[in-house]
Amino acid sequence: MIRATRRRVGRAVLVKNADAFDALYIQLQTAMTNAWDDAMREGIANALDRLRDLGPGQFTKEDGDMIMRILEASVGPDAIRAAMREPVVNLTDALFRVGAEEVGQAAGVAIAFMRPDLDALDVLKTGNLYWVGNSWNIHTQNLMAKALEDYFTEGMTRDGLTQRFAEDFAGLTKRGQRYWEILADHTATKTREIGRVTGYERAGIVRVQVRAHLDDRTTKICRHMHGRIIEVGKMREQADAYLDAAGKRNEPAAKAAWTMHGADADLSNTPTSKLGKGTASPPYHFRCRTITVAYFASSDPVDQIAQSITDREKLSKDQVADIRTLATGAAWMEKGNERRHWKKHGSFLEARKLADYEASARGVVRNPSARLRVSMRVPEDQKAKGDFTPRPYATFAVPHVFTKKGGKKRIEQPGHLFTAVRLDTGEIVTHHWRDDDLSSRNDITPARDIQKALKGLLKWLFR
Ligand SMILES: [Zn+2]
Numbered sequence: 001m002i003r004a005t006r007r008r009v010g011r012a013v014l015v016k017n018a019d020a021f022d023a024l025y026i027q028l029q030t031a032m033t034n035a036w037d038d039a040m041r042e043g044i045a046n047a048l049d050r051l052r053d054l055g056p057g058q059f060t061k062e063d064g065d066m067i068m069r070i071l072e073a074s075v076g077p078d079a080i081r082a083a084m085r086e087p088v089v090n091l092t093d094a095l096f097r098v099g100a101e102e103v104g105q106a107a108g109v110a111i112a113f114m115r116p117d118l119d120a121l122d123v124l125k126t127g128n129l130y131w132v133g134n135s136w137n138i139h140t141q142n143l144m145a146k147a148l149e150d151y152f153t154e155g156m157t158r159d160g161l162t163q164r165f166a167e168d169f170a171g172l173t174k175r176g177q178r179y180w181e182i183l184a185d186h187t188a189t190k191t192r193e194i195g196r197v198t199g200y201e202r203a204g205i206v207r208v209q210v211r212a213h214l215d216d217r218t219t220k221i222c223r224h225m226h227g228r229i230i231e232v233g234k235m236r237e238q239a240d241a242y243l244d245a246a247g248k249r250n251e252p253a254a255k256a257a258w259t260m261h262g263a264d265a266d267l268s269n270t271p272t273s274k275l276g277k278g279t280a281s282p283p284y285h286f287r288c289r290t291i292t293v294a295y296f297a298s299s300d301p302v303d304q305i306a307q308s309i310t311d312r313e314k315l316s317k318d319q320v321a322d323i324r325t326l327a328t329g330a331a332w333m334e335k336g337n338e339r340r341h342w343k344k345h346g347s348f349l350e351a352r353k354l355a356d357y358e359a360s361a362r363g364v365v366r367n368p369s370a371r372l373r374v375s376m377r378v379p380e381d382q383k384a385k386g387d388f389t390p391r392p393y394a395t396f397a398v399p400h401v402f403t404k405k406g407g408k409k410r411i412e413q414p415g416h417l418f419t420a421v422r423l424d425t426g427e428i429v430t431h432h433w434r435d436d437d438l439s440s441r442n443d444i445t446p447a448r449d450i451q452k453a454l455k456g457l458l459k460w461l462f463r
Contacts, residue, residue: 020098021192024091029184031087032132036075036180037173039083043074044169051162059158064148071144081133088132092125092191099195100202107203107294117198120243124194127246127254128187134251143172185287190258193281194239196292200232207231209295210282214388222282222290223444224267227310227376227390229295230280238280261285268446272311302326302423306392309374309445320450323374323394323423327365331427332358345432361431364419370396371416375447377440379422379429390444392423402433 047067054063073079104111113121147168151161200208212218212226238257245253259278261267262285267275282290298304305319315323333341342357364370376390400417403410415435422429440447 021095021102021188024094024098025185025188028087028091028095028188029181031091032084032180032184033177035080035083035087036176039075039079040169040173040176043071044166046070046074048162048166051158051165054158056158059151059161061152064152068144068148072141077133081129084132085129088129088187089125092128092187093121095188095191096121096124096195096198099192099197100199101195102192103196103199103203103205103294107199107205109203111199111202113198120194120198120239123243123247124191127243128191130246130249131187132183143175144169147172182286186283189283189288190242193235193283193292194243197232197235197239197281200294201236203294205232205294207295207297208235208292211291211293213289215386218388219263219285219288221261221265221267221284222288224270225279225282225284225290226444227307228272229307229311230272230292234277235280235292238277241277259284269312271313273313302392305374305423306376309376309392309448310390312445312448315374315450320372323372323450326423326426327394327396327419327421327428328362329426330365330421331425332361333428333430341430341432345430357431360417361419361428364396364398364417364431365421365428367396367398370398370451371449372396372451373447373449375440375443376445377442378444380442383442391425393420393429393440394423394450395420395447400433402435 047070050067050070051063100111100113100117147165151164200206207229210225210228210230212222214223214226218226241257242254245251245257257278258281259276260283261279265285267279282288282292284290298307301319301322305315305323308315308319332338338354338357342354345357373395375393375395377393378388378390382389382391396419397416400415402413402415404413413435415433417431417433419431420429420440421427
């Protein structure tokens with residue numbers, strides 16, 4: 001019934017035009033690093049000139065202050081803001097529109113900006129410019145002040161100081177470049193995402209799905225976010241909180257409005273409904289490549305089950321019943337595959353014949369007291385082809401003592417008989433005995449108990 005022909009059209013509208021964003025992002029990054037580079041070069045040249053002009057003699061605290069003033073005139077908040085004004089303002093506008101238009105194109109709707117969107121855009125433009133200028137204080141001033149302080153305590157000649165200045169500040173430019181790259185990336189992504197929220201609203205889309213770029217390098221957090229459904233209303237609240245903070249130049253509030261998760265963040269078990277307010281739109285961390293797409297609910301029961309598992313939400317009684325029905329009627333694995341599995345696991349199962357192996361697998365699924373767990377998992381063969389799309393799985397387990405002959409002794413080892421069923425294709429994919437109940441290493445969502453094994457040891461009949 002569930003496995004009847006399944007429609008898989010129009011589930012999600014994919015973004016077609018990622019090029020526009022990439023082009024703008026590179027422009028922003030280039031503009032920022034160039035402006036910074038030019039400003040630094042000029043500032044350092046001026047500072048070194050002044051050092052030389054001073055001639056030989058003791059380097060004083062006043063000389064240090066003077067050098068800081070000269071540098072600040074070139075790379076201070078006002079100077080940097082002025083140097084980057086045009087590209088930051090223009091590109092903020094373009095990135096915001098790209099976000100909105102990507103959504104409009106995908107949904108086939110022309111996005112008309114209204115008063116609130118234009119107001120938001122103005123806040124973003126000045127806000128982005130403000131963060132850019134403010135970066136002097138956050139990132140650079142302390143480093144330079146520290147460098148100067150070190151020179152005072154080391155009692156160097158003026159020539160030696162000039163040389164070390166030139167070397168250290170060259171390193172500072174490099175470090176600065178990485179900083180500007182991250183800031184450009186962050187500014188571009190956030191601006192586009194706020195534009196997308198407007199696009200979703202105007203296109204009448206109320207829910208979106210998180211799409212991580214899945215490969216070996218996908219961050220843990222984005223693996224945990226992938227496939228979840230986020231309400232556009234929640235994204236709007238987040239964007240408004242961020243814009244409000246940016247308008248008030250309240251940096252802590254801006255940071256709180258949009259959580260940048262660290263590398264150790266673990267959302268693997270957090271239901272989507274329990275995610276914090278600051279976790280709605282990507283980016284979820286620095287240099288995040290995750291996007292969102294419009295989501296239209298599927299009427300297919302297996303799609304709905306997969307979605308509930310992905311969102312780490314509780315499955316309904318009907319869904320659990322559907323899983324059982326599906327697993328009971330699951331197709332048996334293909335012959336070659338079956339032989340391979342039987343050869344590998346058959347001895348553990350005391351399955352001397354292929355038919356016994358199948359009977360054992362199906363018996364576990366049919367056992368009403370079996371422990372039932374579900375997870376989204378990337379199939380091994382699919383992964384080998386570079387496809388990391390998670391699929392829904394159900395595993396059934398019953399306690400089983402494996403008896404092996406160790407010389408004359410018989411060794412009894414407690415464990416479980418497992419049968420795994422892939423739900424979207426409706427087939428049994430493996431059956432084996434294991435001495436532990438660890439999840440598969442291919443699990444994307446942690447294997448979750450839907451029904452725990454019934455209490456009391458049930459004698460398992462091998463048929
Ligand atoms: Zn990411």
